[in-house]
Amino acid sequence: MNSSQELLDHLSRNSSPYQDPLTRIRWDALSSEDYWIPEEAISLFGTPEYSALSGEQKRRLSQYEFLYFISGALWLEGLFMERISRISMHSTGRLDRLNYRLHELREEAGHSLMFIEFMRRSGLELPERRFPKPKLATLVGRFAPFESSIFWIAVMIGEEVPDRMNRLIHQRRDQISPTVHDVVSTHMIDEARHMAHARDTLESYLDTLPTWQKAAYRPLMRRVFRQFVHAFYYPTADIYQLAGLPAGPNYRRLAHDNPRRAAFIDTCVDPALQVLRAQGLVLNWR
Numbered sequence: 001m002n003s004s005q006e007l008l009d010h011l012s013r014n015s016s017p018y019q020d021p022l023t024r025i026r027w028d029a030l031s032s033e034d035y036w037i038p039e040e041a042i043s044l045f046g047t048p049e050y051s052a053l054s055g056e057q058k059r060r061l062s063q064y065e066f067l068y069f070i071s072g073a074l075w076l077e078g079l080f081m082e083r084i085s086r087i088s089m090h091s092t093g094r095l096d097r098l099n100y101r102l103h104e105l106r107e108e109a110g111h112s113l114m115f116i117e118f119m120r121r122s123g124l125e126l127p128e129r130r131f132p133k134p135k136l137a138t139l140v141g142r143f144a145p146f147e148s149s150i151f152w153i154a155v156m157i158g159e160e161v162p163d164r165m166n167r168l169i170h171q172r173r174d175q176i177s178p179t180v181h182d183v184v185s186t187h188m189i190d191e192a193r194h195m196a197h198a199r200d201t202l203e204s205y206l207d208t209l210p211t212w213q214k215a216a217y218r219p220l221m222r223r224v225f226r227q228f229v230h231a232f233y234y235p236t237a238d239i240y241q242l243a244g245l246p247a248g249p250n251y252r253r254l255a256h257d258n259p260r261r262a263a264f265i266d267t268c269v270d271p272a273l274q275v276l277r278a279q280g281l282v283l284n285w286r
């Protein structure tokens with residue numbers, strides 16, 4: 001048995017016993033009196049406009065930005081589930097692979113159900129268009145061949161980038177809602193396995209990929225990465241509106257121009273960029 005097969009078996013073993021997130025979360029603890037993400041994770045944090053908000057407005061914004069974040073996660077998990085389901089039909093030859101994929105599929109379905117339940121229990125009005133799907137990332141995610149480095153680069157980015165945000169929220173336990181803390185902890189534990197698998201698969205592809213091909217991928221992957229990061233980390237204008245911020249300022253523009261936000265995003269995307277850089281693929285999000 002080679003190391004990739006051993007990893008698959010190991011990850012599959014660690015996926016059981018399966019616990020349904022819907023029954024694990026302390027739903028009753030969800031309160032609109034709490035921050036749902038820590039202040040430093042709010043897109044406007046650090047701007048004078050943010051400082052001028054009341055405590056209640058800041059909390060409401062943190063709640064809406066969390067809703068926006070899990071809306072993005074729903075889109076992303078939908079893509080993963082679509083691809084895993086499609087490939088599973090053709091995975092019957094290697095039972096260890098099929099076994100792992102079905103664990104991952106079950107876990108992603110559990111996360112999505114958890115996000116929907118969270119949205120329902122939030123009691124907040126959701127934006128009409130919950131999340132602007134980044135077009136190129138959606139295309140690559142849906143149609144790049146499953147057995148290709150392009151696809152696994154996209155998967156690795158899709159798993160790593162939001163996970164950093166989860167980690168940061170998780171570390172600020174004392175500042176946020178216990179329900180949100182449960183949601184992000186549950187997500188992080190499963191995602192650690194998915195990321196180990198994505199990294200391993202990606203490395204096996206990239207190790208054999210000629211340098212000229214990596215260079216050829218770069219412009220496309222750079223655009224995918226940029227679009228993806230922008231979609232996740234810069235909420236749409238209606239989020240600020242629904243959060244009840246004072247009319248007047250263009251909050252989306254303020255977030256884009258906010259150096260604290262840029263620094264925050266750097267921290268979130270750095271691990272993904274490092275993995276790719278180590279493989280000779282240099283990307284950036286700005």
Ligand SMILES: [Fe+2]
Binds near residue numbers: 077107111191
């Ligand atoms: Fe997930």
Ligand SMILES: [Fe+2]
Binds near residue numbers: 080159194
């Ligand atoms: Fe995942």
